Amino acid sequence: MSLSGIKALTFDTGGTVLDWHTGFRDAFSEAGQRHGIDRDWSQIANRFRRLSMEMMLNLGADGPPGYNFDEAHARCLEKLLREEGLDAFDYVDRHRIAWEAPHRLAAWTDVREGLAALRARYIVASFTLLSYRLVIDTSRENGLSWDAVLSCEGLGVYKLLPEAYLRAAKRLQLAPEECLMVACHPFDLDAAAKVGFRTALIRRPTEWGVHAEGLPDVPPSGTYDVEVDSVLELDERMSQCF
Numbered sequence: 001m002s003l004s005g006i007k008a009l010t011f012d013t014g015g016t017v018l019d020w021h022t023g024f025r026d027a028f029s030e031a032g033q034r035h036g037i038d039r040d041w042s043q044i045a046n047r048f049r050r051l052s053m054e055m056m057l058n059l060g061a062d063g064p065p066g067y068n069f070d071e072a073h074a075r076c077l078e079k080l081l082r083e084e085g086l087d088a089f090d091y092v093d094r095h096r097i098a099w100e101a102p103h104r105l106a107a108w109t110d111v112r113e114g115l116a117a118l119r120a121r122y123i124v125a126s127f128t129l130l131s132y133r134l135v136i137d138t139s140r141e142n143g144l145s146w147d148a149v150l151s152c153e154g155l156g157v158y159k160l161l162p163e164a165y166l167r168a169a170k171r172l173q174l175a176p177e178e179c180l181m182v183a184c185h186p187f188d189l190d191a192a193a194k195v196g197f198r199t200a201l202i203r204r205p206t207e208w209g210v211h212a213e214g215l216p217d218v219p220p221s222g223t224y225d226v227e228v229d230s231v232l233e234l235d236e237r238m239s240q241c242f
Contacts, residue, residue: 114231
């Protein structure tokens with residue numbers, strides 16, 4: 001598929017750019033060690049992620065959003081700890097998991113160099129469900145530079161609503177077809193494609209951990225305009241059509 005005419009790359013951030021699983025798993029594990037509790041922290045981290053995503057996807061469909069992703073993390077953590085019988089986790093534990101851990105998430109090792117290379121030729125933006133503050137903190141933590149941060153918090157509607165993608169393109173003063181949505185999540189790419197974005201799949205096979213189960217299947221090869229294993233590979237592919 002042709003990649004000509006693309007002027008901006010809009011990156012999903014919480015998974016495509018950031019390794020959320022390791023950060024949350026380790027935060028839960030550290031809290032468990034404080035209280036002498038041994039659980040499958042990888043599975044609990046994944047459940048926490050699913051709960052928070054459910055609160056954020058399509059937020060704004062029924063009116064102005066009443067919370068951002070940081071608040072969703074805090075609310076979902078309270079629910080999760082009750083249901084998992086982890087009431088021993090105190091305020092310090094909860095703050096470390098819901099605030100400190102996500103704001104210190106590590107980027108995948110290919111991201112920093114890859115983004116820098118792409119920015120030499122394209123507008124490169126974070127287009128994300130995450131809060132502004134979370135993107136700011138993790139970008140500073142990992143030395144990431146963006147031309148723009150398009151948080152759904154500021155757009156007023158959240159992915160996967162079509163209007164979120166249309167507003168993101170409008171903020172860049174571009175037509176949707178001039179934007180390449182970059183994500184490891186097929187649902188994000190599918191929603192972007194429906195309003196005219198071109199699409200790039202970055203495979204993150206360990207996004208949900210090494211032995212994750214019950215995850216949605218990735219569509220057959222050839223579904224998206226470009227499919228790669230890293231941001232560096234994406235830069236290489238994009239350089240051929242610039």
